[in-house]
Amino acid sequence: MSEDQPILQVKEVTKAFGGILALNRISFDVHEGDVLGIIGPNGSGKTTVVNCITGFIKMSSGKVYFRGKDISGKPPHKIADMGVTRTFQIMRPYYSLPAYKNLVIPLFSPRAKRTGGWRGGGKLGDRNTVGIDILEEIGFERDSYVPYKTASTLPTGYLKRLELARCLALKPEVILCDEVFSGLSMSEIASMVPLIERLQMDGITVVMIEHRLRELFRVANRVLVMNFGEKLIEGTPDEVMANEKVKEAYFGSEDVEEVMTHA
Amino acid sequence: MEQRRKERLDRGVKVRSDGLYALMSWRELSYLTLPRLVLILGIIVLPFVMPNMYWQRVISIVCIYALLALSFDFLAHFLGLVSLGGAFLIGVGGYISAILNTTFGLSPFVTIPIATIVGAAVCTLLLFPCLPLRGVYFAIVTLMYPLALKRVIEALDLFGGTNGILGVDSFPNSWVEQYFVIAMVLLFLFGTRRLVNTDLGLVFRAVKDNDQAVKASGMSITYYKAIAVFIASGMGCLGGACIVHIFMWSGISLFALDFSIIPIAATVIGGGGTLVGPVLGAFILVPISELLREFGTLRIVFYSLALMAFIVFRSEGIMVYGERKYHQFERWVKV
Ligand SMILES: Nc1ncnc2c1ncn2[C@@H]1O[C@H](COP(=O)(O)OP(=O)(O)OP(=O)(O)O)[C@@H](O)[C@H]1O
Ligand SMILES: [Mg+2]
Numbered sequence: 001m002s003e004d005q006p007i008l009q010v011k012e013v014t015k016a017f018g019g020i021l022a023l024n025r026i027s028f029d030v031h032e033g034d035v036l037g038i039i040g041p042n043g044s045g046k047t048t049v050v051n052c053i054t055g056f057i058k059m060s061s062g063k064v065y066f067r068g069k070d071i072s073g074k075p076p077h078k079i080a081d082m083g084v085t086r087t088f089q090i091m092r093p094y095y096s097l098p099a100y101k102n103l104v105i106p107l108f109s110p111r112a113k114r115t116g117g118w119r120g121g122g123k124l125g126d127r128n129t130v131g132i133d134i135l136e137e138i139g140f141e142r143d144s145y146v147p148y149k150t151a152s153t154l155p156t157g158y159l160k161r162l163e164l165a166r167c168l169a170l171k172p173e174v175i176l177c178d179e180v181f182s183g184l185s186m187s188e189i190a191s192m193v194p195l196i197e198r199l200q201m202d203g204i205t206v207v208m209i210e211h212r213l214r215e216l217f218r219v220a221n222r223v224l225v226m227n228f229g230e231k232l233i234e235g236t237p238d239e240v241m242a243n244e245k246v247k248e249a250y251f252g253s254e255d256v257e258e259v260m261t262h263a
Numbered sequence: 264m265e266q267r268r269k270e271r272l273d274r275g276v277k278v279r280s281d282g283l284y285a286l287m288s289w290r291e292l293s294y295l296t297l298p299r300l301v302l303i304l305g306i307i308v309l310p311f312v313m314p315n316m317y318w319q320r321v322i323s324i325v326c327i328y329a330l331l332a333l334s335f336d337f338l339a340h341f342l343g344l345v346s347l348g349g350a351f352l353i354g355v356g357g358y359i360s361a362i363l364n365t366t367f368g369l370s371p372f373v374t375i376p377i378a379t380i381v382g383a384a385v386c387t388l389l390l391f392p393c394l395p396l397r398g399v400y401f402a403i404v405t406l407m408y409p410l411a412l413k414r415v416i417e418a419l420d421l422f423g424g425t426n427g428i429l430g431v432d433s434f435p436n437s438w439v440e441q442y443f444v445i446a447m448v449l450l451f452l453f454g455t456r457r458l459v460n461t462d463l464g465l466v467f468r469a470v471k472d473n474d475q476a477v478k479a480s481g482m483s484i485t486y487y488k489a490i491a492v493f494i495a496s497g498m499g500c501l502g503g504a505c506i507v508h509i510f511m512w513s514g515i516s517l518f519a520l521d522f523s524i525i526p527i528a529a530t531v532i533g534g535g536g537t538l539v540g541p542v543l544g545a546f547i548l549v550p551i552s553e554l555l556r557e558f559g560t561l562r563i564v565f566y567s568l569a570l571m572a573f574i575v576f577r578s579e580g581i582m583v584y585g586e587r588k589y590h591q592f593e594r595w596v597k598v
Contacts, residue, residue, distance in 0.1 A: 056475070056478070056479075088479070092473055094476065096472065101465060105462075105465060106481070108466050109481040111481045127462055
């Protein structure tokens, strides 16, 4: 990695829900082109980090910088408009609409008009067509009419892809993925891993929250471990695996090597 | 016991008319256009079949309520903003039109469009702080607006105070008056129906169903709510502007609660979310309320009973029921 400015800087971010400290002075940097994995036990504050960065909840204190610009406290649509997008752990498609119409909405946004969507070179074509194209690239089979099915009838795997597709429609610079693999079968995960790799090749910086360590460690080049709203350790996948504290906090008595090589 | 279940299937002609095939046969073309033609022609002949001046005037009033009902349905079912501020829109539009007419001597055909646009802007500006409110909170606050404005006008003796503004010009004659409001109802009815099917309309519905996802898509929900409130306010202010030229008078009775409540009842009867339904609802409800006028205050009792019966027995609304019967056939199947 070059020594230039990180694309995303999280500085001493704290979030308290009433008495509980969901985040306690957490700081980390994400460099352009990185795939940063965030892991941690349930309730350790991973989703809260994403919510704070993207403006969906107001942090109690701390700062977030995007390309050196302070974005803390900005409303979520402004942050998304700058190119920092997120998926929702609990998926939020427009259930009553067909899958491709789900993308017409983000494609209507000012950012999509400027950028032209994922592959668009600054020019946005017909929104329906662009939507179907994005869906096809992300794994919706065009010939089987899956893009035309109502979102409420789609299985989880497609809804997770639809979450990603909504981000891609904005031609984002950063995508924060909140557990896009959870609830998927092994084969579905296997088919989504190349997709994440493709995002990286496209120059999109990815932050991935994940419980599936094997797949995460394959795509991530840095990993951050959280526990009780604090940063436990940050480093390359190998460093994290070797760390004693991580073994204790996250895996309990289980041997990390075994988790990694299993299944 | 053998179990049975009602099955609903789209008629073949509906399925075919959803595509381009409709252009190929008269039968399918008429399937699409006939209901619209019946509606348009039905409304257009109404002034001719009315027995006297009094009932012709009722037609104009019905059209004003139809505009308000359309405005209510659009905001409630496509944006999720339940507005009880119909009287507020009528009042703002009415006063603007009356002032322009009496102080600058502009003709109704100039004051009405100005009152529509300026009124919509004023209403949107005043309602702007309430846009983040949801559901019943938005409803209550919008209900307070006409009451507050009425008090302000009374207390500060603005625009003629309790006497109102007298001597507002009328339309050239009653035919022009009726066909003007009828044309406006049809224009806005088909306009909003087209609007909700555009991509912008899709965004409106997205704001209602899933505002978090809209924010995550880089769009300000307040901005889209404001656009919709502007459109809906425009319809209400247009109605208000017409009223002052119909009655040749503008006063605090423009803030009457009727303008807030009857459009909602019309929407319930006609079928919310269909846009046509509320218009039909107004055409049913307002004349009934006129017929009951002879009974004095007792009419409120009849009125409420009729509404209650309706809600109990046909809660989906006339248009929802009608559309289903038109597009689908039903049959009982064994489970
Ligand atoms: N809106 C909220 N109000 C109150 N407490 C909250 C809220 N959101 C999260 N919390 C609390 O903050 C802590 C962190 O929650 P968070 O959802 O960020 O965890 P997580 O790491 O994403 O967990 P998981 O792996 O289950 O998704 C939890 O203790 C949770 O109960
Ligand atoms: Mg979470």
